[in-house]
Amino acid sequence: MTTRQGQPGSRSKGRVTLNDVARMSGVSAMTVSRALNEPQRVSEQVRERVEQAVAALGYIPNRAARSLAGSRSHTIAVVIPSVSNAVFNNVIRGIYDICAPAGYEMLMGNTYYSVQQESSLISKFLTHHPDGMIVTGLDMADSTRRQLEAAAIPLVQIMEVGTSAPLDMNVGISHSEAGAAMARYMLKRGYRRIGVIGAQMDYRSQRRIQGFIDVLVEAGLADDKRFMTTSEPSTVRLGGQLLADLLVVNPDLDAVFCCNDDLAYGAIYECQRRHIRIPQQLAIAGFNDLEGSACINPSLTSIQTPLYDIGKTAAQMLMRRLAGEVLQPSVVDLGFRLQARDSA
Amino acid sequence: MTTRQGQPGSRSKGRVTLNDVARMSGVSAMTVSRALNEPQRVSEQVRERVEQAVAALGYIPNRAARSLAGSRSHTIAVVIPSVSNAVFNNVIRGIYDICAPAGYEMLMGNTYYSVQQESSLISKFLTHHPDGMIVTGLDMADSTRRQLEAAAIPLVQIMEVGTSAPLDMNVGISHSEAGAAMARYMLKRGYRRIGVIGAQMDYRSQRRIQGFIDVLVEAGLADDKRFMTTSEPSTVRLGGQLLADLLVVNPDLDAVFCCNDDLAYGAIYECQRRHIRIPQQLAIAGFNDLEGSACINPSLTSIQTPLYDIGKTAAQMLMRRLAGEVLQPSVVDLGFRLQARDSA
DNA sequence: AATAATTATTTTAGCGCTAACATGGGGCCG
DNA sequence: CGGCCCCATGTTAGCGCTAAAATAATTATT
Numbered sequence: 001m002t003t004r005q006g007q008p009g010s011r012s013k014g015r016v017t018l019n020d021v022a023r024m025s026g027v028s029a030m031t032v033s034r035a036l037n038e039p040q041r042v043s044e045q046v047r048e049r050v051e052q053a054v055a056a057l058g059y060i061p062n063r064a065a066r067s068l069a070g071s072r073s074h075t076i077a078v079v080i081p082s083v084s085n086a087v088f089n090n091v092i093r094g095i096y097d098i099c100a101p102a103g104y105e106m107l108m109g110n111t112y113y114s115v116q117q118e119s120s121l122i123s124k125f126l127t128h129h130p131d132g133m134i135v136t137g138l139d140m141a142d143s144t145r146r147q148l149e150a151a152a153i154p155l156v157q158i159m160e161v162g163t164s165a166p167l168d169m170n171v172g173i174s175h176s177e178a179g180a181a182m183a184r185y186m187l188k189r190g191y192r193r194i195g196v197i198g199a200q201m202d203y204r205s206q207r208r209i210q211g212f213i214d215v216l217v218e219a220g221l222a223d224d225k226r227f228m229t230t231s232e233p234s235t236v237r238l239g240g241q242l243l244a245d246l247l248v249v250n251p252d253l254d255a256v257f258c259c260n261d262d263l264a265y266g267a268i269y270e271c272q273r274r275h276i277r278i279p280q281q282l283a284i285a286g287f288n289d290l291e292g293s294a295c296i297n298p299s300l301t302s303i304q305t306p307l308y309d310i311g312k313t314a315a316q317m318l319m320r321r322l323a324g325e326v327l328q329p330s331v332v333d334l335g336f337r338l339q340a341r342d343s344a
Numbered sequence: 345m346t347t348r349q350g351q352p353g354s355r356s357k358g359r360v361t362l363n364d365v366a367r368m369s370g371v372s373a374m375t376v377s378r379a380l381n382e383p384q385r386v387s388e389q390v391r392e393r394v395e396q397a398v399a400a401l402g403y404i405p406n407r408a409a410r411s412l413a414g415s416r417s418h419t420i421a422v423v424i425p426s427v428s429n430a431v432f433n434n435v436i437r438g439i440y441d442i443c444a445p446a447g448y449e450m451l452m453g454n455t456y457y458s459v460q461q462e463s464s465l466i467s468k469f470l471t472h473h474p475d476g477m478i479v480t481g482l483d484m485a486d487s488t489r490r491q492l493e494a495a496a497i498p499l500v501q502i503m504e505v506g507t508s509a510p511l512d513m514n515v516g517i518s519h520s521e522a523g524a525a526m527a528r529y530m531l532k533r534g535y536r537r538i539g540v541i542g543a544q545m546d547y548r549s550q551r552r553i554q555g556f557i558d559v560l561v562e563a564g565l566a567d568d569k570r571f572m573t574t575s576e577p578s579t580v581r582l583g584g585q586l587l588a589d590l591l592v593v594n595p596d597l598d599a600v601f602c603c604n605d606d607l608a609y610g611a612i613y614e615c616q617r618r619h620i621r622i623p624q625q626l627a628i629a630g631f632n633d634l635e636g637s638a639c640i641n642p643s644l645t646s647i648q649t650p651l652y653d654i655g656k657t658a659a660q661m662l663m664r665r666l667a668g669e670v671l672q673p674s675v676v677d678l679g680f681r682l683q684a685r686d687s688a
Numbered sequence: 689a690a691t692a693a694t695t696a697t698t699t700t701a702g703c704g705c706t707a708a709c710a711t712g713g714g715g716c717c718g
Numbered sequence: 719c720g721g722c723c724c725c726a727t728g729t730t731a732g733c734g735c736t737a738a739a740a741t742a743a744t745t746a747t748t
Binding site: 027028029030031034041042043046065067068069070071 | 729734735
C-alpha cells in the first residue's frame with residue numbers, strides 16, 4: 001500500500017489540475033472549464049478530447065477553487081434538529097430529490113433541538129457561503145436572525161407555518177391546528193378524561209399540545225394535572241414511564257395524546273404490560289405517523305404530515321429563487337391528515 | 345424585508361473580507377488570519393482589536409478561500425448507508441464528538457446501500473478535497489478503490505472487520521461472529537427448528553446471516569427453506585410479512601433470527617396478532633439492540649454493537665494520522681455483546 | 689553595550705478556478 | 719465584397735485566504 005501519512009504543510013499536493021487537463025487536450029483552461037460545466041457550449045470534438053484527458057489523468061475538480069472564483073458555491077445548507085429522526089429523513093429526501101439534479105450539494109447539520117447549537121451551526125454553515133439555506137422552525141436567536149439577514153441568501157423556514165412572520169420563505173403545516181384536529185377527533189369519539197404526554201418539547205411539540213389543549217379548554221374538559229411533559233429526548237421507554245406517571249395521578253383517564261409516535265409506542269407497551277385494553281379502557285394517539293405505527297398492536301391513530309412534500313417544496317422555492325424568479329406568496333401551508341386507526 | 349433576490353453573475357458579493365477586518369484593526373491581513381486561527385501567536389492587544397473589528401463588521405470567514413490557500417480543507421468526509429438509520433446515528437455522534445473539538449467539519453452522505461451511489465458519492469466528496477475519510481464497509485467498486493488510493497488521504501473503513509484487507513485503517517466488529525454467537529445462544533437454549541429472516545441485504549447483514557447459518561450447518565440443523573431474505577429495505581411491516589411467509593412453509597418453527605431489530609418488531613407484532621406466544625411457541629431475536637428493543641413486549645433479545653465507539657475510534661485514528669502519527673496496528677475489532685432478554 | 693536568539697508582524701506570491709472581455713473565423717445580409 | 723452578427727475559444731485578472739520568506743520589535747546572552 002502507498003504511504004498515506006500525508007505531508008502537512010506542503011503547499012501543492014501535486015494533484016491534477018484543470019491546467020494539466022488543458023495541456024493534455026491542447027486547449028485553454030477556460031475551454032476545459034466550459035467543457036465540464038456547460039458542455040453544450042463547446043464543440044463536440046473538444047468535449048471528447050477533454051473527457052479523455054480527464055479520464056486519463058484522473059482529474060478531480062477542486063470545489064474550493066470553483067466557489068472562490070465563481071460567486072456561487074452550488075451548496076444548500078440544511079439545518080434540522082436531528083438527522084436520525086425518521087421525520088426529518090423524509091424531509092431530507094424531498095430536498096435531495098430537487099437539489100441533486102439541479103447540481104446543488106447539501107450541507108446538513110443537527111441542532112439537537114437546541115437554539116444555541118442552531119446558532120453556532122448556522123454561523124458555521126455561513127462560512128461555506130451557501131447559495132441558499134433551509135432551516136427548521138420559525139423561532140431562532142436574534143443574533144442568528146441578524147446573521148441570516150446580513151447573509152442575504154434565499155432562506156426557507158420549514159415544518160411549521162403561522163406562528164410568526166418568516167424571515168423569507170416558509171413551508172410547513174400548522175402544528176396547533178393539527179393538535180386541535182386530534183382533540184376534536186377524540187371528543188367526537190366520546191372521550192372525556194383526556195391526558196397529554198410530551199417530551200423533547202421543541203416549539204412544534206409545544207404548539208401541537210397547545211392546540212390540543214385549547215380545544216379541551218373550549219369544551220370545558222381541560223385539567224392541568226392530566227398534562228405531563230418533560231424536556232428529555234423522546235424515547236420509547238420514556239413514553240411508557242410518562243404514561244405510568246400520568247396514571248398514578250389520573251387513574252380514570254380514558255384517552256392520551258402523545259406528542260409523537262415514539263412516546264405512543266412506549267405508552268402502548270406499558271398498557272400491554274398492565275393489561276389495559278386499548279382503546280376500550282384507554283385510547284392512545286400519536287403524531288407523525290411513522291412506518292411502524294400501522295403495524296403495532298393495536299394500530300396507532302396518528303397525524304400524517306406531508307414530510308417529503310415539505311422538503312421538496314422548500315427546495316423548489318429555493319431553486320426558483322436562485323434562478324432569479326420572484327416568488328409570491330412565500331408562505332405555503334401543506335396541511336396534514338388525521339390517520340384514524342384502532343388505538344383511538 | 346430586504347431584497348434577497350441575489351444578483352447572479354455579480355463577481356464580488358460585497359461581503360466583508362479579511363482585508364476589511366485588517367484595515368479596521370490597523371494590522372495586516374496575515375495578522376488577522378493568525379489572530380483568528382492561532383490566537384496564541386499574536387499579542388493580546390492585537391487579538392482584542394481584531395476580535396472587536398470582526399464583531400463590528402460581522403465578518404464571516406470564507407472556507408473556500410481558506411481551503412484553497414492552505415492545503416487542508418479541515419473537512420472529514422463520512423460515507424454511510426443511511427443517516428436516518430438509528431444505527432448510524434450513534435456512529436455519527438462518536439465521529440462528531442472527536443472531529444468537532446479538533447476543528448474538523450463533517451461532510452456526510454448516504455449511499456442508500458447501493459455500490460453505485462457509494463461510488464458517485466465518494467467521487468463527489470473527493471472534489472471537496474477532504475483531509476480524511478470514513479467509509480462504511482470493506483467492499484467497494486474497484487474504480488472507487490483506485491480513486492481513494494490516488495487521493496492518498498487517511499481513510500478508515502468502519503462497521504466490519506475481518507472480511508478482507510482494509511485499504512488503510514479499519515474499525516468495527518465481525519458480523520459473522522456476531523451471527524454465530526446468536527446461533528450458539530439459540531442452540532444452547534434448546535431451539536432446534538430455527539429460521540432466519542433478512543431484508544436490505546447489504547454485505548454486513550449477509551455476513552451476520554452467514555455466520556448464523558454456518559453454526560446451524562455445523563450442528564446439522566440447517567434447512568434452506570427456513571431462510572427467507574429479500575433485498576427490499578427493512579421495515580416493521582416487512583418483518584411481519586416475512587415471518588408470515590416463513591410460517592406458511594415452516595409451521596413448526598421454534599425460533600427466528602431477524603437480521604435487524606426493525607424486522608424483529610414486525611415479527612413480534614405478527615405473533616401478537618396470531619396469538620403465538622413468545623418465546624414459548626416461537627423465540628425471536630434481533631440485531632443492533634435499538635432503544636425500543638428493551639421496551640417491546642416481550643423484550644427483545646438482540647446483539648448490542650459498540651456503535652458510538654466505532655465512530656469515536658475511527659475519528660481518533662484519523663485525527664492521529666492527520667497529526668502525523670504513524671499507526672500500528674490499523675485494524676481494530678471492538679467486539680459485540682449478546683443482550684439476552686425475554687423473546688428468546 | 690553589542691550580539692544573538694526569540695517573538696511579532698508584514699510582504700510576497702500563489703492556491704485552482706471562472707467572470708468578463710477579447711479575438712478570430714465562419715456565414716449571411718444588402 | 720465590406721459590414722454585420724454569431725459562435726467557439728483564448729486572454730486577463732482576481733476571488734479571499736494562507737505558506738513561506740522577509741523584516742521589525744523585543745528579550746536574552748555574553
